[in-house]
Amino acid sequence: xxxxxxxxxxxxxxxxxxxxxxxxxxxxxxxxxxxxxxxxxxxxxxxxxxxxxxxxxxxxxxxxxxxxxxxxxxxxxxxxxxxxxxxxxxxxxxxxxxxxxxxxxxxxxxxxxxxxxxxxxxxxxxxxxxxxxxxxxxxxxxxxxxxxxxxxxxxxxxxxxxxxxxxxxxxxxxxxxxxxxxxxxxxxxxxxxxxxxxxxxxxxxxxxxxxxxxxxxxxxxxxxxxxxxxxxxxxxxxxxxxxxxxxxxxxxxxxxxxxxxxxxxxxxxxxxxxxxxxxxxxxxxxxxxxxxxxxxxxxxxxxxxxxxxxxxxxxxxxxxxxxxxxxxxxxxxxxxxxxxxxxxxxxxxxxxxxxxxxxxxxxxxxxxxxxxxxxxxxxxxxxxxxxxxxxxxxxxxxxxxxxxxxxxxx
Numbered sequence: 001x002x003x004x005x006x007x008x009x010x011x012x013x014x015x016x017x018x019x020x021x022x023x024x025x026x027x028x029x030x031x032x033x034x035x036x037x038x039x040x041x042x043x044x045x046x047x048x049x050x051x052x053x054x055x056x057x058x059x060x061x062x063x064x065x066x067x068x069x070x071x072x073x074x075x076x077x078x079x080x081x082x083x084x085x086x087x088x089x090x091x092x093x094x095x096x097x098x099x100x101x102x103x104x105x106x107x108x109x110x111x112x113x114x115x116x117x118x119x120x121x122x123x124x125x126x127x128x129x130x131x132x133x134x135x136x137x138x139x140x141x142x143x144x145x146x147x148x149x150x151x152x153x154x155x156x157x158x159x160x161x162x163x164x165x166x167x168x169x170x171x172x173x174x175x176x177x178x179x180x181x182x183x184x185x186x187x188x189x190x191x192x193x194x195x196x197x198x199x200x201x202x203x204x205x206x207x208x209x210x211x212x213x214x215x216x217x218x219x220x221x222x223x224x225x226x227x228x229x230x231x232x233x234x235x236x237x238x239x240x241x242x243x244x245x246x247x248x249x250x251x252x253x254x255x256x257x258x259x260x261x262x263x264x265x266x267x268x269x270x271x272x273x274x275x276x277x278x279x280x281x282x283x284x285x286x287x288x289x290x291x292x293x294x295x296x297x298x299x300x301x302x303x304x305x306x307x308x309x310x311x312x313x314x315x316x317x318x319x320x321x322x323x324x325x326x327x328x329x330x331x332x333x334x335x336x337x338x339x340x341x342x343x344x345x346x347x348x349x350x351x352x353x354x355x356x357x358x359x360x361x362x363x364x365x366x367x368x369x370x371x372x373x374x375x376x377x378x379x380x381x382x383x384x385x386x387x388x389x390x391x392x393x394x395x396x397x398x399x400x401x402x403x404x405x406x407x408x409x410x
Contacts, residue, residue, distance in 0.1 A: 006193055007127045011136060013191045014120050017184045018143035021081060021117045024180030027173040028088060028110060029053070031159075035091075035170040039100040049107045050246070051366050056087070056111025057118070058362030062214040064115055065355020073123040078189035080116025083109050085181035088174045095171035113181050115358060117144065121334075122354045123192075125342055131285055134292075134339050138281025141335065145274035214356035217349045226290070229395075229402035230341035231357050233293045236395040237333030238361040240300055240388040243368035244307060244326055245269060248319065250373075251381040255314035265320050272327025280335045289340035290402065296332030297396050299325050304385045304392065311381035 029050070036049040060083065068076035087109030094102035121137045128136040162172025221227035248269075249262045283292050303325035310318040338357075345353045368391075375383050 007129075007136070010127070010192055011124055011139060013187060014124050014140045015143040017077065017081070017188050017192075018117060018120055018140055019146050020180045020184035020187065021084070021113050022144040022146065024084065024088070024177040024184070025110075025113055025117070027180070028091065028177040031170045031173050032091075032107065035095060035168070036100060036103055038168075038170065039094065039098060039103055049104060051369055052104045052107040053111040053114065054242075054362050054366035054369065056108030057115040058111075058359045058366065059108070060112045061115045061119070061358035061362060062352075062355045064112075064119060065214065065351050065358070068119070068355075069351050072194040073119075073126060074188055074192040074194060077116045077120060077123060077192070078185040080112045080119065081181045081185035081188065084111075084113025084116065085178050085185065087112065088178035088181060091174045092167065092171050092178070095168040095174075110177070111362070113184075115362070116184075118358050118361075119354065121338055122342065122351075125339075126194075133342070134281040134284025134289070134335065135278065136281070137339060138277040138279075138284075138335055141277040141281075141331070142274055145271070214352045214359070217345070217353040218356050220349060221345065221353055224344055225398070225402040225405040227341060227344040227353070229290070229293070229398045230337045230344055231353075231360065232395045232398045233296070233333045233337030234341065234357050235360040235364045236391050237296060237300065237330050237337065239364035239368040240304075240391050241273075241326055241330040242365040243372045243391075244304070244384060244388050245323065246369050247372045247376045247381065247384045248323060250376060251311070251384075252314045252316070252319065257314065257316060261316050265316065265323050268320050269323035269327045272324040273330050274327075276328055277331050277335060280332045283332075284336055284339045289336045289343060290399070292332055292336030293340060294399060296329045296334075296336055297392060297399065298329075299332060300329035300388075300392050303329055304388050307388075308382050308385040311385065314381065 032049045032053075060080065064076045064080050067079060087106045090106030090109060091103050094100070094106055121140050124136045124140040125133045157172075159169045159172050161175060162169045165172070165175070167175075218231075221231060245266070248265065252262050252265065280292055280295075283295070303322050306318060306322040306325065310322065338354075341353060341357060342350060368387075372384055372387065375387050
C-alpha cells in the first residue's frame with residue numbers, strides 16, 4: 001500500500017473513530033451532571049463529574065503517549081477508547097447501586113475517551129505530507145462535530161431505553177456511550193495501520209522512552225520559544241474556552257433565560273469549535289502554524305471583550321456571537337498550536353511532548369472550571385471574562401517572543 005493510500009485509509013478510520021467517540025462523550029456529558037446531582041443528593045455535585053472527566057483525560061494523556069511510542073498509535077487510541085468504555089460501565093453500575101463516588105471514578109475513566117480523541121489529531125498528521133498536515137489534522141477534529149451535535153439529542157431516547165432496561169432513566173444515555181466507545185476501540189484496533197514515518201520515529205529510539213519521557217520533553221521544550229508558545233497556546237486556549245463556556249449557562253440562567261435559549265447559545269459555541277476547523281487547517285498549510293495561533297488569540301480577545309460588555313444583560317444574541325467566537329478562537333489555537341508543536345519538537349520528543357501537552361490542557365481546563373464558579377459567584381460574568389483575559393495575555397507575550405526568535409516553518 002502506498003504512503004498516500006495508507007494515510008487516506010488511516011484518516012478515514014480516524015474520522016469514524018471520532019464520530020463514534022463524539023457521540024459517546026456528548027451522550028454522557030449531556031446528562032452526567034444531572035445524574036450526579038441525583039446520586040449525591042445535591043446540585044453542587046453536578047460540576048464535579050465534569051472536573052473528574054477532565055482530570056481523567058489529563059492523567060491518562062501521558063501514559064497513552066508512552067504507549068504510542070512503544071506500540072504505535074493504534075494501540076494507544078484503542079486503549080483510550082476502551083478505558084472510556086470501562087468508565088461508562090462504571091457509571092451504569094454506580095447508577096444501579098446509587099453510589100456517587102463510583103460515578104466520579106467512572107467519569108475519570110470516561111475522560112480517557114476524550115484523551116484518545118484529542119491524540120487522534122496527532123495521529124492524523126503521522127505520515128501526512130507536510131504541506132497537507134494542517135488539513136489532515138483539521139478534518140479529524142471536524143469529524144467530532146457530528147458526534148457532539150448528535151450525542152445530546154440521544155438523551156431522551158437513552159432515557160426511554162434506560163426505563164426499558166430497568167436502569168435509572170438518566171443512566172440510559174451512558175449505554176450509548178458504552179457501545180460507541182467499544183465500537184471506536186474496535187475500529188481503531190482492527191483497521192488503523194501505523195504509517196512508516198511514525199513507525200520509524202517511534203521504533204528507532206525505543207530505549208529513549210525512559211530518557212525522553214514527558215517531563216524531560218517539557219524541560220527541553222521550555223528552552224525552545226516556538227515549542228513553548230505552542231504548549232501555551234493549546235493549554236491556554238483550552239482553559240479560556242472551558243472557563244468561559246461552563247459559566248455561560250449559569251450566568252444566562254441567572255438572568256432568566258430559558259433552557260432552550262441557553263441550548264442554542266451552547267450549540268452555536270460547539271459549532272464554532274468544530275465546524276470551521278478545515279478552514280484553520282488550510283490556513284496552517286498556507287500561512288504557517290504560528291500566524292494561525294495569533295489569529296486565534298485575536299478571536300479570543302474579541303470574544304472575551306464582547307462577553308465582558310454583555311455580562312450585565314446576558315443578551316442572547318450578543319452572547320451567541322461571543323460564544324461562537326470563543327469556539328472559533330479555540331479551534332484556531334488548537335489546530336495552530338498543535339501543528340506548531342509537531343513542527344517544533346525533535347522526532348524523539350514529539351510524541352511524549354504531545355502527550356504532555358494534552359495532560360496540561362486537560363488539567364488547565366479542570367482548574368479553570370473549578371475557579372470559574374467562585375469567580376462568577378463573587379464578581380459575575382464580567383470577571384469570568386477577565387480571568388480568561390489574564391490567561392490570554394501571557395500566551396500572547398510568549399507568541400511575540402517566539403515570533404522574534406525564529407521564522408515560522410510551514
